[in-house]
Amino acid sequence: MAAVLGLVVGSGAVATAWVLSGAGDGGAGTFTLVGRIRLAGAPGQAGTCSGDGPWSDIDKGALVTVYDAEGLVVATGTLGTGAYDDAAACTFPVIVRNVPDDSKSYGVRVGWHPRKDITNEVARTGELVQLLE
Helix, strand or coil: CHHHHHHHHHHHHHHHHHHHHCCCCCCCCEEEEEEEEEECCCCCCCCEECCCHHHCCCCCCCEEEEECCCCCEEEEEEECCEEECCCCCEEEEEEEEEEECCCCEEEEEECCCCCEEEEHHHHHHCCEEEEEC
C-alpha cells in the first residue's frame, strides 16, 4: 500500500512539474506562463480581495494579454482569485497557456493597465511578479 501511495504522490509531482514547465500544453513549442500580480494593501488585511478605484478591473477573471517581442498578441489568459499575502498585498495568480516559445521577450498586460516587458526566461520560470501601484 505504501508503495502504491508513493507512486501516486510521485506521479502527481512529476505531472505538476510537467505542466508548469510547459511540456503539458499540448502544442509544440509552447509553454504556460505563470506568475503573480500584486496590488498594495494595508496591514492587517486577510482573506480574498479585489482591486478598487483605478484598479477596479483587477479581479478574478481579468484579462491577461501576452505580446511577443514584435508587439503582436500571442496568447491570453485570466487572473485567478485574489488573496492577501503575508505582506498584506492583494495577490492574484496569473496563468496563460499555450504561449509560443519563439520570442526573446514578452509583454504582459493585465486589464487596461500598461504592459510589463519580461524576458523569455522570466516568462518560462514563473518569476513574473508585477506590482501595480
